[in-house]
Amino acid sequence: MxxxxxxxxxxxxxxxxxxxxxxxxxxxxxxxxxxxxxxxxxxxxxxxxxxxxxxxxxxxxxxxxxxxxxxxxxxxxxxxxxxxxxxxxxKRRPDADKRRAVKRNGTAQAPAGPILGRELLSSRSGSHEPVDRRAFLQDVGGLAAFAPIDLTQAFAPSRPAAPDSVSAVEIDQVRDIADAISVWDNKFGGGGVVREVAGRAMQWAAGLLQTSCADHLRSDLFASVSRLGIVVGASAFDSYAHEDATKAFRLAADCAEEAGDWHLRAKSYSFLARQAVWIGEPDEGLTHAEKGLVRSDRLTATERAMLHTARARAFGKMGNVRDCMAAVGQADEAFAQARPSEDPPWMRYYDEAQHNGDTAHALFDLAVLAGQDPGRAARRFDAAVNGHSEAFKRSRAISLTKLASLIMAKGDPRRAAAIGHTALDEVGRLTSRRAADDLRQLGAFAIKRRTVGEAMELHERIRTTVSA
Incomplete structure (x- = not known):
């Protein structure tokens, strides 16, 4: 009733x-x-x-x-x-009212983005705070603390010197750096030297937006900085530097708007959605995912699958069985139509293994929070583990850990313990706080099986090897 x-x-x-x-x-x-x-x-x-x-x-x-x-x-x-x-x-920072508008003369800034026609630098409607690039440069400076190796200097010094004007050379450099950081982040995790390099690169690239740029290069510049903002945000997200991650993702979304690039826009909102769900704000995550799906006819099938998966994860975290299952179905339907040749190069990571792992996360929450069949999530996690290559060690380790947690909570604790030890071996080679947190969750499930010796051995190993 x-x-x-x-x-x-x-x-x-x-x-x-x-x-x-x-x-x-x-x-x-x-x-x-x-x-x-x-x-x-x-x-x-x-x-x-x-x-x-x-x-x-x-x-x-x-x-x-x-x-x-x-x-x-x-x-x-x-x-x-x-x-x-x-x-x-x-909620605003104490110094927010001290920020000043950025002068536009001779820079790469535009009056309005070609996608939604939004004012990039003025106070505007939108989920984004007004973007003040000088303030952003001050903020990302905190990401660029000196690392103890010279590699960082190859990308950006502590006080990057901007060129007199942006050329195709600088734009290509931003793209190449973004590709390199993405590879390192997926293989090693977002902490350590990966985060140090990412912060310096973001500082330098954001500085290019303050530099004179020819009209015919403007879209390429904004697109390259958007792409870098996404991978730097992903690195910060993995390190639990959530404020920095959000700033990077939002700058990426704004730059995508300016570039008129629907694909980068979708990816930016996908990450904002995933981050919001991760930090316990699934309704905010759902909003970001649905923003990303605006004009979905302009996105590839793979990108639509990615965003429907983000919706599913939000609904799963809410314990909303009906809408989560519907979103998983929409994600599966879109992925079945995927044509990798149509995707941007940086979407190639979203293969069958990634799709299985991402949708399994949503189904995991339904099994744990809403008492749904754990087999659906388990089968997808297993497929993700078997499908991920060495280039995606973090994704493989996380799927392995979640599979162990699911079986520990809902199935055979001895089998779960064996999988958990393998997951712990994998995570030990990463600098990912997300992966470490998933191990802690596995340990919490294991201690509930205190009558099973194998479960308690795994719990003790997790407790002593994963820092609090």
């Missing part, structure tokens, strides 16, 4: 007024929460939480999209500062 709607008192608080007005206008347009969510690019759950006055930190971009979809004349944008602005301001 459907639950009655929560009665709202629009005079009780700004949030309740906002929710009351949203529900009233949605119903006046004869839209369901799901239909409105699709139009605004958020989940139905988010719409319903806002309508109940239970969503404390709504982004202003969403309020503005609600105004456009419901044709309110900016009612929600006007109400946003009172309802949500104080909380948003509390």
């Amino acid at each position: 459907p639950q009655p709607e929560k009665r709202l008192d629009p005079g009780a608080s700004p949030q309740e007024w906002f929710g009351f007005e949203l529900r009233r206008r949605r119903k006046a347009e004869k839209l369901s929460a799901k239909e409105l969510g699709l139009l605004v690019q958020v989940s139905a759950d988010l719409i319903l939480l806002v309508e109940k006055g239970n969503y404390p930190s709504l982004k202003r971009e969403i309020a503005q999209r609600l105004d456009r979809v419901l044709n309110t004349g900016d009612v929600f944008d006007g109400a946003w500062p009172m309802a949500f602005g104080r909380r948003d301001a509390d």
Whole structure:
């Protein structure tokens, strides 16, 4: 039997007024929460939480999209500062109001991105904070602490010297560096020297956006910096430097907009989605994934599979069985249509092993959180482990660890322990905090099987070899 709607008192608080007005206008347009969510690019759950006055930190971009979809004349944008602005301001950095606008003369900056027509440097609607590149350069400087080897100097000194103007040479260098960091990150993990090199490279490349650039090279420059931002963000994400990762991914998304590159845009939002799910914000992750799917007709089948997988992982973390399974089905359907020759070169990592591993993560959460059949996830993890090459050691190790955790929680603990020892051997050669955290989760499952000697031996090995 459907639950009655929560009665709202629009005079009780700004949030309740906002929710009351949203529900009233949605119903006046004869839209369901799901239909409105699709139009605004958020989940139905988010719409319903806002309508109940239970969503404390709504982004202003969403309020503005609600105004456009419901044709309110900016009612929600006007109400946003009172309802949500104080909380948003509390989250800003103390020095945020000290940032100054960047001068545009003679630089590679553009007035609006060709994809969504957004202003890159001004305060704008969107899930992104306003992008101030000088401030960004100061921020990424923290990523570029000196490493104890000279290799970093080959990519960027601590205070990179920008050329007088950007040429095709610098653009090619950014692309090559991005490719190299991606290879190292997948093979070794995002910590250690990989992170040091990535930070320096990002600082240097972001500096190119402050440099004069010929019009015919502008799109290529923004695309190359976007690609580098993605791999640097991935490295920071793997090292749990989440603030730095988010900055890099958001810069990548903005640069993709400026370049008019739908493929890089999709990849940026895919990573933002995965990161949000990982840090326990699945609703935010779902929003990012659905943004990435805007104009999905311009994406390759592989990219659509990647984004539907991100949606599945968000729904899985929410314990939403129906929508998670539907998203896995959509991901499988898209991947079945994949044509690798149509994909950008940097999407080649998303092969059958990667697809199996990513969808298995969503199904893992359903098995653990919602009591669903663990066999579905186990079969996909097994296929991922067997399919990943040496070039993707981290992905293989993570899938192996999750397979052991699943079997430890839902199956034979002795078999799980044997797999877990193999996973521990693999992770020991990586600098990945994500992989280490998955091992800790495996240890937590193992200790629940304290009557099984093999499980306790694995738990003890994990405890003594994986740092807290």
